Amino acid sequence: xxxxxxxxxxxxIQEGEDVSMNCTSSSIFNTWLWYKQDPxxxxxxxxxxxxxxxxxxxxxxxxxxxxxxxxSFLNISASIPSDVGIYFCAGGLGNTPLVxxxxxxxxxxx
Amino acid sequence: xxxxxxSPRHEVTEMGQEVTLxxxxxxxxxxxxxxxxxMMRGLELLIYFNNNVPIDDSGMPEDRFxxxxxxxxxxxxxxxxxxxxxxxxxxxxxxxxxxxxxxxFGQGTRxxxx
Numbered sequence: 001x002x003x004x005x006x007x008x009x010x011x012x013i014q015e016g017e018d019v020s021m022n023c024t025s026s027s028i029f030n031t032w033l034w035y036k037q038d039p040x041x042x043x044x045x046x047x048x049x050x051x052x053x054x055x056x057x058x059x060x061x062x063x064x065x066x067x068x069x070x071x072s073f074l075n076i077s078a079s080i081p082s083d084v085g086i087y088f089c090a091g092g093l094g095n096t097p098l099v100x101x102x103x104x105x106x107x108x109x110x
Numbered sequence: 111x112x113x114x115x116x117s118p119r120h121e122v123t124e125m126g127q128e129v130t131l132x133x134x135x136x137x138x139x140x141x142x143x144x145x146x147x148x149m150m151r152g153l154e155l156l157i158y159f160n161n162n163v164p165i166d167d168s169g170m171p172e173d174r175f176x177x178x179x180x181x182x183x184x185x186x187x188x189x190x191x192x193x194x195x196x197x198x199x200x201x202x203x204x205x206x207x208x209x210x211x212x213x214x215f216g217q218g219t220r221x222x223x224x
Contacts, residue, residue, distance in 0.1 A: 042201050042215030092209035102152035
């Protein structure tokens with residue numbers, strides 16, 4: 001089945017640094033979603049992208065839907081301690097369930 | 111809406127016992143998904159329903175696992191008999207459609223089988 005390669009698997013950064021993570025696929029998607037999972041909680045949607053090339057921001061978060069429809073990235077600017085968690089990308093094709101990446105575990109050192 | 115509600119939040123049980131996890135999806139969402147999360151395998155889709163009908167259960171690991179959705183506001187995931195390797199966090203999610211819309215997750219049930 002479809003698989004998403006999410007990288008990096010984990011990151012340790014200093015508070016205030018910018019963060020970049022990405023997701024790639026061997027097949028195309030019509031939707032890209034980014035979720036964040038806080039410790040002990042379920043994933044929560046951060047950003048949804050519906051069009052190839054689309055660039056969307058949500059506060060300090062910026063995500064892009066790759067022009068080839070096979071990739072997406074998420075940037076976090078000026079990280080803060082509450083950014084700690086696991087970030088998941090998910091690809092959607094409209095007629096099958098979302099495919100999730102394995103997550104990027106972010107640790108922020110104050 | 112209160113979001114997707116799962117119960118219990120934590121479950122510790124002995125090997126061989128039956129375990130039942132419960133989920134109440136967001137009202138109006140036609141799709142319900144059960145996921146299992148482990149460190150090794152990440153988020154795995156176990157089964158999903160459309161309008162209370164199971165559509166794809168190919169992710170259910172073994173016959174020990176079963177899921178039902180008797181009505182639009184309730185679903186269960188049952189493991190009988192449970193084994194230590196079933197220990198994981200189980201999430202329920204719901205959405206308006208299957209792949210183009212956002213899936214909303216519950217807080218999960220952390221299952222420990224000893």
